[in-house]
Amino acid sequence: MDLSSVSEELGELEGQINDLFRALSNGFQKLEKIKDASRQSRQLEELTDKMRDCKSLIKDFDREVKSLEGGNDATTNKMLNDRRQSMVKELNSYVALKKKYSSNLASNNKRVDLFDGPAEDHMEENVLLASNMTNQELVNKGNSMMDDTDQAIERGKKIVQETINVGTDTSAALKAQTDQMSRVVNELDSIHFSLKKASKLVKEIGRQVATDKCIMAFLFLIVVGVIAIIIVKIVNPNNKDIRDIPGLAPPAMNRRLLWNHY
Numbered sequence: 376m377d378l379s380s381v382s383e384e385l386g387e388l389e390g391q392i393n394d395l396f397r398a399l400s401n402g403f404q405k406l407e408k409i410k411d412a413s414r415q416s417r418q419l420e421e422l423t424d425k426m427r428d429c430k431s432l433i434k435d436f437d438r439e440v441k442s443l444e445g446g447n448d449a450t451t452n453k454m455l456n457d458r459r460q461s462m463v464k465e466l467n468s469y470v471a472l473k474k475k476y477s478s479n480l481a482s483n484n485k486r487v488d489l490f491d492g493p494a495e496d497h498m499e500e501n502v503l504l505a506s507n508m509t510n511q512e513l514v515n516k517g518n519s520m521m522d523d524t525d526q527a528i529e530r531g532k533k534i535v536q537e538t539i540n541v542g543t544d545t546s547a548a549l550k551a552q553t554d555q556m557s558r559v560v561n562e563l564d565s566i567h568f569s570l571k572k573a574s575k576l577v578k579e580i581g582r583q584v585a586t587d588k589c590i591m592a593f594l595f596l597i598v599v600g601v602i603a604i605i606i607v608k609i610v611n612p613n614n615k616d617i618r619d620i621p622g623l624a625p626p627a628m629n630r631r632l633l634w635n636h637y
Contacts (some may be wrong), residue, residue, distance in 0.1 A: 378458070381451060382443055388436045392462055395429040399469045406476060415480055419473060426469055433462050 379386030402422045409415050440455045447455070 378455075381447065381455070382439060384439050385436065385443075385455070388432055388439065389458070392429060392432050392436065395425055395432070396465055396469075399425055399429070403469070403472055403476075412480060415476065419476055419480070422469070422473060426466065426473065429466055429469075433459070433466065436462065 377386065378389050399422060402418065402425070406415060406418045406422070409418060437459055440452075440459060443455075444452050
């Protein structure tokens with residue numbers, strides 16, 4: 376099925392990806408015929424760039440497929456997903472080939488470094504120097520080289536010991552910092568708990584204060600009412616609409632003295 380019928384963008388992306396796959400196939404076939412290590416390295420770099428471009432295009436293809444899922448039927452979506460998975464598998468096969476050739480190239484370079492080049496020149500130079508020296512000079516030279524080796528070993532031991540000491544100090548410092556952080560976390564938890572408890576106490580005190588205020592206001596109203604009644608009773612003692620306050624004696628009546636006239 377031509378993907379251009381689904382989306383022009385998908386058709387264009389598929390064409391670019393297929394072109395890169397053909398270029399990768401031809402490039403690896405050409406790489407098998409190349410014997411020079413430097414040329415193989417350059418060819419691998421070019422193939423790596425092509426694989427990177429192909430990966431980017433496959434990501435664009437995947438994004439375009441996801442954007443069109445809502446408007447396509449199930450069959451079309453399955454076909455697009457299968458096509459994407461096929462592209463990913465083919466790209467992974469080329470990635471595996473690239474790793475294989477890179478590994479072979481690295482091993483060949485190591486083999487060249489071990490058996491060719493400056494090492495042989497250095498060996499020949501030592502042989503020429505040894506042929507021009509007497510036995511005593513050779514012994515002295517060997518002892519000197521052994522002393523240098525011993526000194527190098529001692530320096531290596533010191534470096535190792537210093538590294539161990541630094542590691543021990545670092546481990547101790549990290550442990551101390553970890554313990555300190557644990558204490559800080561515990562203190563923060565305690566502070567958080569104390570704040571919650573203090574908040575509850577403040578709320579309870581607020582409710583008690585509000586209750587006390589209500590009681591004081593109610594008592595104040597009672598006292599004001601009692602005082603008002605007393606004042607009214609004093610000013611107008613004959614007012615029968617106001618009852619006498621229990622415990623408070625009514626105002627004294629005007630008494631008239633009866634005089635006995637003899």
